[in-house]
Amino acid sequence: MKGARGLIAEAIYALRSSPRLIIGSSIFFFYVVLAVIGPLLYPVDPRKPTFEHLQPPSLQHPLGTDILGRDLFAQLIHGTYYSLKIGFMAAILTSILGIMIGGVGGYFGGVIDDLLTLITNIFLCVPTIALLIILAAYFRVRSEWIVILLLGITTWPSMARSIRSQILSLKVREFVDTAKLCGMSSLKILFREVLPNMLAYIVMYFILNIAIAIVSEAGLSAIGLGPTEIISLGMILRWAIVWEAVRYGAWWWFIPPGLSITLISLSLLMINDALDKLYNPRARTTR
């Protein structure tokens, strides 16, 4: 185990060796800061209608206003906050499900594995968004937590599959045999010995899951089946679609939220890719 100082040195090395990591993490942190500090610096109610309809960006409204005269910059700040929150929470849920299902199936094998692989494959065949649409339509009122739950239970399969294949290669290593000889129980070996060895992999998948959850939530919101009580980036796009922002030529209405979704998921992808290069020496050399 490395100490905190070792970790910091490692992080500095990582940042210096990979410009992609710097770009990715700075974009991501920009949005995190925007979401957390934004409401304090720019305390405008994103839902309050005014009489200034469809104003283009100006000093008073940095990103203009929508058709009800609501401030779009305030909406973007709140939307970013909730999109990040939903993405983060859903990614936690997805990772837990993925690790449990993939890990247990891969480690124990046999009938359990066959069954879990079958379920995983069935889920993989179904386009996630179709499943999400049907499930989301069952709730008249969808809180953010319901959406997080739905995203979690629909996006785990690809992670479960990758975790399973990793486990398959790890479980035949010597240290697992040693642990067995020491008399550890299977579950203990799985969670104490095998899983920590693939921590880097899990972290990378977790980052990827955040991006997937944010994009899925935006897609769900864009067709009107997202969370009903909050403003997310997808909701802003939804309103822009419903009130036909394009017909008014209100580019300031629909470009910033979509750009934010794209940049957030792109930055997460870049971080993921850079970490892959760091942890995987083969990818490091070929570039």
Add this chain to the structure above:
Amino acid sequence: MKIVAAGTAGGSASTAGFLTESQVKRLYEYWVREFELDKPLHIQYISFIMHCFTLNFGVSIRYYPTRVTEIIAGALPWSLALLIPAIIVGWFLGNYLGALAAYKRGIFDHLLYPFFLFIAQSPHYWLALIMVYIFSFYLRWFPLGRAYSPTFTFTFTLDAIVEVMRHYTLPFLSVMLPYVGGEAIGMRALILYEMGSDYANYCESLGFNKWKILKYAFKNAILPQVTGLPLYFAAAFGGQIVTEVVFGYPGIGSLLYEAVLGQDYPLIQGCFFTIVAVTIIGNFLMDILYAYIDPRIKLGYLGEK
């Protein structure tokens, strides 16, 4: 998932405000029988599974007397007409551009690569909005979405074809472009890897034409790209659902959305079944294609027996 869909069927089908009470009651009873709501859940489910084999999903609630199969048969060609060309064109264009970016390097690569990354990550419907803004609002080349009437029937006259193409172009581009981005990124990495491998260096030292080496590299790099196709197929189909809703394009996605909003459970089941079936059939066809492209796969299967 089908249990849930089949089980909760109905409930809202019995609201007809302008009839007298006894009429409502009779209508209600008739509909309950019609949609088999009087039977217990597991019987409903079994009959649903049985009906899946005969492609009989019953009658739609929203478009009442029409059969679900008919509605889907009307919508599916539109969806496939969007999906299949988008995937084929996107695959070739993406692989070509990716290989070109890896081959040319320099400024060409520096401009294209971030662009690929960007469009691969941006949501389909957002690209769609931007394209509608540029081409329909600003340049006025194409109509502003939502233009097919449900009664529109396709005939092979020049006017109809032009009309369809005018409405088709933007949804097509918005489904295809993210896909081009994804394919190009993959291809670029693969070609870079192949161009640095031993055989490429050997050919180079023999003084081969660089295009020729690229052709060899391309052939080697194409395999993983074909392997990735089925995964992309599901993703592209999923993304298309949202795009269809945004554009008002009369495909399966719009139908599913309408059905969900109208709580039209037979139609939901039908759409969902169709979406899954199309995805599975697509994957199956691509597996066969894969065996054709890489003879070793076929040998592997035959050798096992």
